[in-house]
Structure formats: C-alpha cells, structure tokens
Amino acid sequence: REGTVAMAKDFYGDEIPPGGHEISKLWLAMKALDRREFDECLGYCNAVLEKNPYDQQVWYVKTRCLTLKMWVDDTELEEEGVAEVLMDENATAAMPRPGTSLRRPGTRTQTGMPNQGIRPTTSSGRPMTGFLRPGTSNRPVTGAGGIEGAFRGARPGTTRPVTTSGRMVRLGTASMRSEPGGPFINVDKLDLRKYAKRPALAKVLCDYILYHDNNPRKAVELASLATVSAGFNDWWWKERLGKGYYRLGMFRDAEKQFKSSLATQPTIDATLQLANVYIRLDQPASAIRVYRAGQTQFPGETSMLLGEARIHDALNDMAAGVALYKNVLQWDATCVEAIACMGAHHFYTDQPEIALRFYRRLLMMGVNNTELWNNLGLCCFYASQYDMTLHCFDRALQLADDENMADVWFNVGQVAIGIGDLNLAQQAFKIAVSVDANHSESFNNMGVLDLRAGKVDQATASFETAHELLEFAHEPLYNAALTSFKLGQFQRAFEKVEKALENFPEHEDSLELKKQLAQHFNLL
Numbered sequence: 001r002e003g004t005v006a007m008a009k010d011f012y013g014d015e016i017p018p019g020g021h022e023i024s025k026l027w028l029a030m031k032a033l034d035r036r037e038f039d040e041c042l043g044y045c046n047a048v049l050e051k052n053p054y055d056q057q058v059w060y061v062k063t064r065c066l067t068l069k070m071w072v073d074d075t076e077l078e079e080e081g082v083a084e085v086l087m088d089e090n091a092t093a094a095m096p097r098p099g100t101s102l103r104r105p106g107t108r109t110q111t112g113m114p115n116q117g118i119r120p121t122t123s124s125g126r127p128m129t130g131f132l133r134p135g136t137s138n139r140p141v142t143g144a145g146g147i148e149g150a151f152r153g154a155r156p157g158t159t160r161p162v163t164t165s166g167r168m169v170r171l172g173t174a175s176m177r178s179e180p181g182g183p184f185i186n187v188d189k190l191d192l193r194k195y196a197k198r199p200a201l202a203k204v205l206c207d208y209i210l211y212h213d214n215n216p217r218k219a220v221e222l223a224s225l226a227t228v229s230a231g232f233n234d235w236w237w238k239e240r241l242g243k244g245y246y247r248l249g250m251f252r253d254a255e256k257q258f259k260s261s262l263a264t265q266p267t268i269d270a271t272l273q274l275a276n277v278y279i280r281l282d283q284p285a286s287a288i289r290v291y292r293a294g295q296t297q298f299p300g301e302t303s304m305l306l307g308e309a310r311i312h313d314a315l316n317d318m319a320a321g322v323a324l325y326k327n328v329l330q331w332d333a334t335c336v337e338a339i340a341c342m343g344a345h346h347f348y349t350d351q352p353e354i355a356l357r358f359y360r361r362l363l364m365m366g367v368n369n370t371e372l373w374n375n376l377g378l379c380c381f382y383a384s385q386y387d388m389t390l391h392c393f394d395r396a397l398q399l400a401d402d403e404n405m406a407d408v409w410f411n412v413g414q415v416a417i418g419i420g421d422l423n424l425a426q427q428a429f430k431i432a433v434s435v436d437a438n439h440s441e442s443f444n445n446m447g448v449l450d451l452r453a454g455k456v457d458q459a460t461a462s463f464e465t466a467h468e469l470l471e472f473a474h475e476p477l478y479n480a481a482l483t484s485f486k487l488g489q490f491q492r493a494f495e496k497v498e499k500a501l502e503n504f505p506e507h508e509d510s511l512e513l514k515k516q517l518a519q520h521f522n523l524l
Helices: 004-012 025-034 038-051 056-069 082-086 146-151 164-177 192-196 199-212 216-229 235-247 251-264 268-280 284-297 302-314 318-331 336-348 352-364 370-382 386-399 405-419 422-435 440-452 456-469 475-486 490-503 508-523
Strands: none
Touching: 025 038, 025 056, 038 056, 056 199, 192 199, 192 216, 199 216, 199 235, 216 235, 235 251, 235 268, 251 268, 268 284, 268 302, 284 302, 302 318, 302 336, 318 336, 336 352, 336 370, 352 370, 370 386, 370 405, 386 405, 405 422, 405 440, 422 440, 440 456, 440 475, 456 475, 475 490, 475 508, 490 508
16 A cells, blocks of 8 residues: 555645645554554654654654554453562462362363363363463462473473563663654653643553553553543543553552542443453463443443353363353354364364364354364364365475474374374474473373383383373373282382372372272272
C-alpha cells in the first residue's frame, strides 16, 4: 500500500493543492498513525520537531506513536521469573488442598473425562490443554523440584528470566537505544506535577512511561499525582495505578486500585487485570468470581470465558473448561484457542474423527504450523486414515524447528509402534533425543524397546533419565518398578511404584503391582 504522500501526489499531481499551502506534516503523521505505519509517522514528526521542538500537537502524536509501537497486551499473564517463583510470599498455605490452588491442581478423574494415563502433562506437571498460553502452561506446582524446577523454562532446554520486572527494564533500555539521537523523553528531568494538571498530555505520557520506557515506578508517581488532581474520580488513572503496582509486584495495592476503577467505571481491561492479580496471588476461586462478574457486565466477551476456562484447565477441571470453550465458540466461531482445546479434548476422549474436524477448521482458517500438522497426523492415524498420516507428519517436519521437532519425531515413533515397525520407532526416538536431550517421553519409550530387545541395563538407565527429566510422569516410574520386580529387586520396585502412585493415584497397573509386592512381603 502506497503512503499518504504518494496518494496526495496522485490526487494533486506535483502542484501545490488548492489554497496555496503544502500538505500539513502533522496531518500526514496522524494519518500514518491511523494506518499503524509507525516509522512513517515518526519521520513526519521528527521533520516538524526539528523546526519547532515545542510543538505540543506533534509531541503528542510522536509520544502516542512510540507507545503504540512498543505496546504489549498486558491482560495476558507473562512468564514468572525465578525470583517470583522461589520468593513468593503471597501463598496462604504451604500445602493447599487439591483443586483450591494453581500450585496443586486436582488429581481425581472426572466422569467422562480422560485420566492422567491418557492425557499427558507438561514439564511442570499440568495437563495438556491443546493451546500454549503465557504464564500458565509452565507455572510450577507444589513440589516442583525446588530450585531446579523454578529455573526450568517453558520451552525445553531453556530457563526462566531472573525477574519479570528486570526483563521489562531491559526491554525499556533496548527501546531507548533504538531511537536515533537517544531517548525522546527524559522522564527523570520532567516536572510530573505540572503534567498531572494537564490530563490530555499526562495520559499519553503515562502510557509512554509504562509501555515504552517500562518504568512502572515513574508511571505510578505520575498516576498518583493525576488521581489527586482529578479528585479521585477518574477511573482511567486508577486503572493505570493498578497496572503500575502490578508491574512492581505490589498485588494488594493493585487489587485496591482495580476494584476502585471498576466501581467508578466497569471496563473489560480492568476486569481482566483484577483476575490476573488473583491468579498471581494463587486465588483461583476469586479469579473465577471476577470473570463471572465480567461475563454478567459484558455478555458475549470471549476473553472472560477464556480466562475462566484456563483456570479450570489449570485446576484439572476439564468438564467445566470444555463447557466454557463450547460457549466461546457460540459467540466467536473463529477463536483459535477454543477450537484447539476442543480438538485436544475430543482426541483424548477417543474421538479422533471429531478432533480431526476441529483441526481441519484451523487449517481452513489459515493456521499453518508444526503443531497443527502433527495433531492432524495423529488424528488421521487413530481414525484409520493411514494414507494421510505420513503426509501430515512430513509437512510437520518441513515446518519444524529445534523447539518442536522432537515432539514430531516422538509421534512418528508412536505411529511406527502402532504399525509394528519397531526399528523405525527406535530410530525415531533416537532422533527425538538428539534434537532435544530433555525429551522424557522418548527416553521412556526407548527404554521399553530396549527391554523388549533384552537390554535390561540400558532400559533401566533410560527409565531413570526419563524420570529425572519429567518428575510428574508416572510411566517411567512404573516401567522401572516392573523391571525391578522381574529382576527380583522387590524393595526397589516397591519404592518406584509408590512414587508412581503419588503422581497418578488411579493407575491400575501400579495398584496391581503394589498389591503383588504386598503379598510377596507378607509371605516373607
């Protein structure tokens, strides 16, 4: 699309437009900002400010442009840093009851829902939901391996940032250095009391400080002065105060500001932010109440429904989550998250044909990535559409990178086991391990294949490695227990099966093995 100048030249030619004046660069900058062409807008603003550095209109437009260029949707939870995980003082109970805390989701299998043996878990022990979300998929649960679990990142082989606020400061520094000639506004030298009395300039300056400079301390200072100047009646300033306190980790103060803002003027953004505060405080019940109040005030707002569904998924309450995803699709039939989660639900409830329809819907919507083709391949295989299975996995491998290639090769190995080609399965698992040395599932399946080949020591080592990499998985523990039982190492088998039942209390094979071990010990 051509720029505004080109369109103006097409309309007027090379002549000066009627009225004898050149086209206003401020008008061109505003039109470029409307089209979200930020670099073009900054060029026009810089040209005007070089001639008149005190032009407040252009200052306003440039500040707004820089803010929108760095804008981040902060209603989505960000990844917690190591400091937030290890030094979290907001938890009310060290060992909460299952289902009442995000750090200890429920373990009981619901009627009609897949159990833990069918639906896999993430590296932090959470059930797979079909959609990767910021902040929730890798939140550690109770007993997540201490410091080692806290440092583990969302992607395999990565680590968490030290602190969330520290990363924000680095982002702000990088955005300042990217500007030619240094930062546009030196916030430390501004008289914030003067700006607080001018609401229009103060609001755009507050967003600039919060999203461009990532300096929540200064943003809170400006918002506090402006709130006093507005007589404590402006909901916008209360909401920005809440955002600043949230960034600073002062969650109780943020809660008060968001509640005050909602009492003055209910908004979607403040409702979502208040729910995020309760999630960080590990109070899922309070967050659900906030989402439901938001659904009453803003009927049809899918972000409220999705937020509540995510909490139910994190608490392992799949039935409530599925009902909410269906409700989301009634309001918005193109919601990728709801479609992906419904597809995963039907796949793990032994309905691959229905799951295939959901994933084909995503394909028709233009989604084209490794994960989608991988899921299509699995659905085709379990729906007995074998001619399409390998084509889907081939497309998935073409689009894969180092982060997700191991999962694709692992699923290729699963398909190879299904068709009885154990040599191909062994090779696929070895490739998966070579791509991602932390892929626990591949180590576990390699151990099973080694056991079938009579390589007992190698199989035992694979099971131990799989357990170290994924502490919440019960399969490596059960396989190690069964191997020890067959070798006559009954005490070691009992210890392993006890750990397996801690991870999955309803695992039938582990319960049967424990019963046999108990009978054997009684005979002794």
